Amino acid sequence: MPRQTDPVVETPAGAVRGLRDGSGERYRALPYAASPIGAGRFAPPVPHPGWSGVRDGTRPSPTAPQPVRDFGRLDMVPYFGPGWVPGEEYLTVDVHTPAADGGRRPVMVFVHGGGFVTGSNRAALYDGTAFARDDIVLVTVNYRLGIPGFLDLEGAPANRGLLDVLAALGWVHDAVAAFGGDPENVTVFGQSAGATLVGALLATPEAGGLFRRAIIQSGNGTGAFTPEQAQRVTAAAAAALGVEPTAEAFAPIPDERLLAILPALSGLDLRTSTATDPLAGLSPFSLVLPVQPADGLADGPARDIDLLIGTNTEEGRLYLAPQGALESTTEADVLAVTARTHADPEAALAAHRAARPDETPGELRSAVLGQALFEAGTTRMAQAHARISGGRTHVYSFGYRSTALGGRLGAAHTVELPFVFDIADQPWLHGDTRLLGAAPAPAGLAARVHGAWVAFANTGNPGWAPYTRQRPEVEILGG
Template identity: 50%
Template sequence: MASQPADVVREVESGLLRGTAYPTHTVFYSIPYAAAPVGIGRFQAPAPVRPWLGVRAATEPGPTAPQLPRGRFGSLDISAYFDPGWRVGPDYLTVDIWSPRDVAGGAPVLVFLHGGAFVAGSSHSPMLDGSRFAQHGVVVVTVNYRLGIAGFLDIPGAFPNRGLADVVAALAWVNRNITAFGGDPARVTLAGQSAGAMLTAAAIAAPEAAGLFVRAVMQSGSGSAAFSREQATIVRDAAAATLGIAPTLDGFADLTDQQLIDAVQELAGLDLGTAAVRDPLQRITPLGVVLDDQPVTTVAHAAGQPVDLLIGHNTDEGNLYLLPNGVAAATTPRQLTEAAEYADPDPDRLLSVYRRLHPTATPGRLRSIILGDAVFGAGSRAMADSHAAAGKRTYAYAFGWRSPALAGQLGATHIVELPFVFDNLLPTLQGADGLLGTAAPALLAARVHRAWVDFVTIGTPGWPEYRPDRRTTQLIDDEWSVVDDPFAAERDAWSHTHYTRTGNTLGCSPKP
């Protein structure tokens, strides 16, 4: 008879925790790594946790960062990505930890940052269940960080890039406490998907994160997605106007969490293209990190953390944003041209390259491809180039398994690789309107998951390094193949648009 779940107690620096032990792993939910951000504290640096008396229950997921409810992108159900949404409560700067049941110590650690366009998501997402990693010897830590205006709006007098500062604080907490869960603080991999991958890039470039991780994984992110000071000012002023307040710390600090997240909805579609730089996130979200230099530039100068890097993107990233809502099907040639103009200072050249690569594509299909590369593909390839050229171990992939959802049109869209990485093909992801459609190959999930386990554990995913002279990339599909420089034409089309500087904001250091 299989053993039943049982209570298990661990001690961290702030006190005792009670989690749950299963036959193969243990799990602890909502462990605070920083004090609750309330009032004006929402706009300050993360503060230390106060010790507690007795044994703190860590058996159920707790509060999450304030955010608007999400569950569907048009006709597509992706509730498993955004669940549980906003669980109201101040004490949400927390981590969830899965660890092998009988680990004696020294296990590799995977710290994973959720996506959600910097305005949604949580460590409790069903997609991020770390039990399969734990069963394969890896300690998994998922992180809640501040979102939206509280996390990323650039406000004079406020601590900058607060969501990024939360990530650094969580890494520092892991460094001090992960041995209690069998993990080795000298074997930490920082990973993230989408906004989480962009935060990972920023952490690679941040001096505050020095020594806190030795490997990194960027899934569908970018090394050139940071906003400039000018762009951040546009967002701040628009948010203040929406809320009817002065664009000052006092003005924002007096508002409720609900008012702040309601304002984010009003900022959707804000134009952040300027004379100096393009909008790196192409109107998907107006909030994100604000940096002096793009991470791709910091890495190119051989600065930042000396980490091994696994990086890649999906081959149909843009489909998530344009197919389920019917935008792709309704796209006209003029709208395609406008999208290219917003993405690139030389839209005619850009369109000529993509039309040559995809001669039968409709305007909507081309628009989706360009959007995916503008936000994720080009910046990931640039980051791989800079990281490898700086002499740091780099491994590249492109995830090409095409989901049959939406009548076979969804394809290798944004976030589709995530259940494969966690070997977590949830039933809620399947079906005609589910992310994985009616065919979710378990063998592919096991193979992708094993590659990530191997990278976290031994530093290689099982294919050759990406080097500047060959750009060797693992193409992941039902069949796997290793190809040199598979995106040469796309890379050349975008190379001149990835600016090296963004503005004057310091990483996550206090403003003068």
């Protein structure tokens, strides 16, 4: 039953009731677009029709259809959340605000990761308590995943998951003032696939005016598929379903069947005469673009956007350590992943070996993965932004080594997230098979990282010198 003290906010679509607690006010499952059902799963997002009366904003929404992901010995539930929670209305946002009081606070809009196939804003890692404490309005976004979100189909717009994020930003622009936020001071930030989507927004003309700042955490500015690569995935999906590769043919197929064929899409060879596999075979889905986001920044709002961008120092370990592959990797395995991701694998592997002469095959494989999946594209994006933005680029490197899995996880992909959200002391993140390991988080690191993100959202300056062509400054966090 609603309490008389529960806050009610009037949004452009209707009134919504939230919950007030010691951390501020929370409003959940707010639709920014109509439900993507049937043929609508392959159509652009359209505005929600709104509602009469007062909507219940106290419960989480359903999530996008997605498969279960297993990371071996590492508990990644705080990252992936509950998985698929069926329900039609999942194009939603959650809002955590200090107060819906007409204030003009900075707004931060978070886009989750998960390889374009998994994840949601229900994941425990995306707790907005610390941001609300620091007078930030946090908005977390769900978007379409997998085949509905990213499969390239005749008769459907490409990159529907990206279109969803654009629609969510439009909702923020129109509605966030009612929650105490400033629609003219919006920072969009994301991690992994979410960060790659944020990078694409920088090169998307339609994103102009929807945000002022951007943070790219372990994304890939060169992670998009070419149209030829995307068509290989589409052909494999159509063959697995026994239908034509069109939106019309896919429309009547239930979500359960679309999820069931995903194993048939894993491991596809996406190398072409002009491109390597930007995701190293780890996901059959990505953005589909004629040029990489890092090469198309001049086409979008990037020159007017403040950018904070960086990676972790041992990104690739997430894909090896939990499965025991750091120890079992052979020289052939290292060469195979290098061949997937480099036009001249022998030369690339020689360069990695020269830089790391004492590393094991597993450590080399991790380095190759990290460089190909995140570091190379991040560097290219940072350099491209620095060329056009006039001192608006700030770069970091996150080096704190998690003690999880007997210390094998290290500064892997996702390890920075508890520090960004200032929840690194939470007990559910600690233990040998949990993200931060058995050791306590280092004193002060979460305050430093989270504080930098908050400062950037307020001013565009996280607290260190900008990255320029003349002085490519990189701030070390936790190294």
